[in-house]
Amino acid sequence: MTLSRNKTYFFLILILVIAVGAGVFDWQPERPFRLGLDLQGGTHLIYQADLSQTKDKSQAMQGIRDVIERRVNLFGVAEPVVQVSGKNKLIVELAGIKDVRQAIAMIGETPSLDFREEIEITDEQGNQQIGFQMTSLTGQQLKSSSLEFDPTSYQPLVNLEFNDQGKKIFADLTQKNTGKRLAIFLDNMPISIPVVREPILDGKAVISGDFTLEAAKQLAQRLNAGALPVPITLISEQTIGASLGRDSLEKSLKAGVIGLALVAIFMIVFYGLPGIFAVLALAIYGILTLAIIKLIPITLTLAGIAGFILSLGIAIDANVLIFERLKEEKRLEDAFRRAWPAICDGNVSTLLTCLILYGFTTSLVKGFALTLGIGVILSMFSGIIITRLLLETYASIHKIS
Amino acid sequence: MLQFIKYRKIWYIFSGLLVLASIISLFVYKLNFGIDFTGGSVLEVKGIIRELPEDIKFNIQKTPSGVILKFKPVDEETHQRILEKIHAEEVRFESIGPVVGQELKQKTFWAIGIVLVLIILYITWAFRKVENPFKYGLFAVIALGHDVLITIGVFSFFRLEIDTAFVAAVLTVLGYSVNDTIVVFDRIRENLIKTKKGDFVEVVNQSVNQTLKRSLFTGLGTLFVLLAIFFCGGPTLKNFALALIIGIIFGTYSSIFIASPLLTTFNKSGRLK
Numbered sequence: 001m002t003l004s005r006n007k008t009y010f011f012l013i014l015i016l017v018i019a020v021g022a023g024v025f026d027w028q029p030e031r032p033f034r035l036g037l038d039l040q041g042g043t044h045l046i047y048q049a050d051l052s053q054t055k056d057k058s059q060a061m062q063g064i065r066d067v068i069e070r071r072v073n074l075f076g077v078a079e080p081v082v083q084v085s086g087k088n089k090l091i092v093e094l095a096g097i098k099d100v101r102q103a104i105a106m107i108g109e110t111p112s113l114d115f116r117e118e119i120e121i122t123d124e125q126g127n128q129q130i131g132f133q134m135t136s137l138t139g140q141q142l143k144s145s146s147l148e149f150d151p152t153s154y155q156p157l158v159n160l161e162f163n164d165q166g167k168k169i170f171a172d173l174t175q176k177n178t179g180k181r182l183a184i185f186l187d188n189m190p191i192s193i194p195v196v197r198e199p200i201l202d203g204k205a206v207i208s209g210d211f212t213l214e215a216a217k218q219l220a221q222r223l224n225a226g227a228l229p230v231p232i233t234l235i236s237e238q239t240i241g242a243s244l245g246r247d248s249l250e251k252s253l254k255a256g257v258i259g260l261a262l263v264a265i266f267m268i269v270f271y272g273l274p275g276i277f278a279v280l281a282l283a284i285y286g287i288l289t290l291a292i293i294k295l296i297p298i299t300l301t302l303a304g305i306a307g308f309i310l311s312l313g314i315a316i317d318a319n320v321l322i323f324e325r326l327k328e329e330k331r332l333e334d335a336f337r338r339a340w341p342a343i344c345d346g347n348v349s350t351l352l353t354c355l356i357l358y359g360f361t362t363s364l365v366k367g368f369a370l371t372l373g374i375g376v377i378l379s380m381f382s383g384i385i386i387t388r389l390l391l392e393t394y395a396s397i398h399k400i401s
Numbered sequence: 402m403l404q405f406i407k408y409r410k411i412w413y414i415f416s417g418l419l420v421l422a423s424i425i426s427l428f429v430y431k432l433n434f435g436i437d438f439t440g441g442s443v444l445e446v447k448g449i450i451r452e453l454p455e456d457i458k459f460n461i462q463k464t465p466s467g468v469i470l471k472f473k474p475v476d477e478e479t480h481q482r483i484l485e486k487i488h489a490e491e492v493r494f495e496s497i498g499p500v501v502g503q504e505l506k507q508k509t510f511w512a513i514g515i516v517l518v519l520i521i522l523y524i525t526w527a528f529r530k531v532e533n534p535f536k537y538g539l540f541a542v543i544a545l546g547h548d549v550l551i552t553i554g555v556f557s558f559f560r561l562e563i564d565t566a567f568v569a570a571v572l573t574v575l576g577y578s579v580n581d582t583i584v585v586f587d588r589i590r591e592n593l594i595k596t597k598k599g600d601f602v603e604v605v606n607q608s609v610n611q612t613l614k615r616s617l618f619t620g621l622g623t624l625f626v627l628l629a630i631f632f633c634g635g636p637t638l639k640n641f642a643l644a645l646i647i648g649i650i651f652g653t654y655s656s657i658f659i660a661s662p663l664l665t666t667f668n669k670s671g672r673l674k
Contacts, residue, residue, distance in 0.1 A: 048500065086504070104477045105477075234476065234477060235500055235501055236495075237494065237497075238494070239493065241491060241493055243447075247635065251638075252634050255633040255635075258629040263626060270618065302635075303566060303569060306641060310573065310630075313625070313626035313627065314580075316619065316622045324614055324615045324618075328611075338591075342583065342587040342588070345523075345524075345584075345587060346580035347580070348527075349520055349523060349580055350577065350580055352516065352519045352520065353516050353575055353576030354576070356512050356516045356519070356572070357572050365569045368569050372573070
């Protein structure tokens with residue numbers, strides 16, 4: 001099928017307009033590419049959960065994920081990743097984080113909050129002493145906590161609100177212990193030992209310890225973030241400094257530009273005019289691929305950029321196949337038709353590989369598979385449609401078939 | 402026309418020797434697995450290191466701007482203790498537990514296996530109109546097995562590190578190599594349908610000749626790009642690019658000199674009906 005002359009022009013102009021639009025979109029500095037940890041610096045952590053004591057394992061993993069996600073959100077890094085991997089692993093990715101040590105400390109810690117009532121104990125010497133006994137009220141029954149200030153002393157306070165179960169237990173406790181002390185323990189240390197003046201039935205309490213503003217804020221956040229349902233251990237850590245990331249980015253971009261230039265020179269030297277068209281198609285291909293990477297958005301890793309650069313090399317394959325056919329067949333149309341099965345079969349096999357790479361391996365390889373796969377699909381488009389439109393336009397201008 | 406099929410025994414012997422050498426190298430030198438697979442820690446720092454903790458064994462490597470230390474997997478506390486002692490700017494730190502490495506090995510094994518099976522199935526389907534389509538799939542896979550074995554052999558012989566990026570490279574070589582082989586097979590398929598009578602060997606030889614320029618050009622184009630990554634892409638991508646360079650050179654070679662000749666060796670009648 002040969003398109004009519006007008007239609008050819010129309011599609012060519014359409015593609016050029018899309019390419020220019022994509023180019024502008026690629027360039028916009030206020031909408032940057034999303035860069036992976038290896039390019040902007042950051043840390044990649046893998047935790048293993050101890051699920052030996054748990055019955056519902058997948059629910060426990062979801063619980064851990066939710067808790068850690070809340071904790072991670074406190075770090076203020078852009079788009080943190082927290083995901084369950086396999087049966088008992090959790091992956092945390094923090095891009096551009098400055099203090100990895102503090103982050104790891106905050107992810108891993110398990111704040112335990114509980115309320116203890118005053119009891120009298122007799123020690124070995126027979127002396128009466130005051131001690132505190134654990135109750136069934138813990139951080140588990142906490143609904144939320146927030147930071148507030150005492151209206152008279154301007155001291156920071158931490159507000160607690162219990163859920164329905166906690167409300168009931170707290171009401172019972174305060175009724176039983178009116179006039180006595182009720183201690184609030186954090187990580188087994190008493191942080192506040194207020195006296196219960198009257199029973200509290202609405203499930204609200206205030207911790208007024210000797211806090212600094214920072215400590216009160218942190219406590220409220222930590223209580224909100226909650227406790228981990230099962231213990232976790234850090235089994236893998238990968239941290240890339242920001243300077244190394246920037247260096248890798250610059251070098252890989254340089255490699256991409258040089259690679260593209262080499263391919264362009266090669267195509268023009270060996271194929272002349274059709275080669276120039278192929279390079280034009282390749283440039284449009286590159287612009288469109290980058291636009292799609294930005295649009296989805298795909299996180300660009302070093303391996304992802306390598307995949308993109310490699311796809312530049314593979315992208316010329318369709319063109320080479322067609323140009324070689326062009327020498328054998330008299331008509332443009334036949335050359336494209338005959339070259340098609342080889343282009344299709346070859347690309348399908350590469351796509352199959354990408355699919356497996358994407359599904360089976362680590363996130364770094366995923367980036368590679370994704371950009372290579374998108375590259376392969378778009379390169380078929382560029383090789384077959386764009387090059388063809390360019391050649392047909394050229395042919396119709398010069399009145400040859 | 403160049404006679405590729407006539408001298409097929411020479412190519413078989415050449416490739417056979419290379420594959421044998423690769424297998425021997427695998428047994429003698431084994432593979433130098435990176436910490437991705439074995440578990441362990443890598444710490445890269447800028448500048449000079451002051452001192453090292455004495456209770457951990459370090460393997461020290463110099464870089465242009467500082468040093469790379471390799472040691473056993475450690476927890477965050479130990480990591481901080483080491484940093485404090487050496488007192489230099491941290492560029493990169495990785496500590497991977499042995500469990501993660503084991504899992505990666507398994508995943509890699511499965512990924513390669515599944516890719517191979519899928520490729521055989523796909524080619525068998527794509528060539529369903531030709532006699533014995535399964536043969537095409539099988540020989541394509543033999544050819545790419547050859548490419549991958551030699552790539553791994555070279556890495557084994559030169560004690561180059563096998564990491565996740567290497568796995569990605571090998572899987573890409575699989576995809577590329579089969580792509581290359583399919584283009585030749587596709588020509589054979591087309592010529593077989595066109596030529597009703599004639600010598601099978603001749604048809605194959607003619608097809609290889611017709612696709613020769615394309616194989617070389619695409620291979621060269623991809624090589625240029627890879628050389629750019631190898632020389633300018635920074636140290637992290639060097640091994641990755643090298644694996645691809647070796648794999649693609651042999652991928653191009655094997656589709657011309659191994660996969661297509663194999664079709665004629667295992668064609669009993671040798672004549673078309």
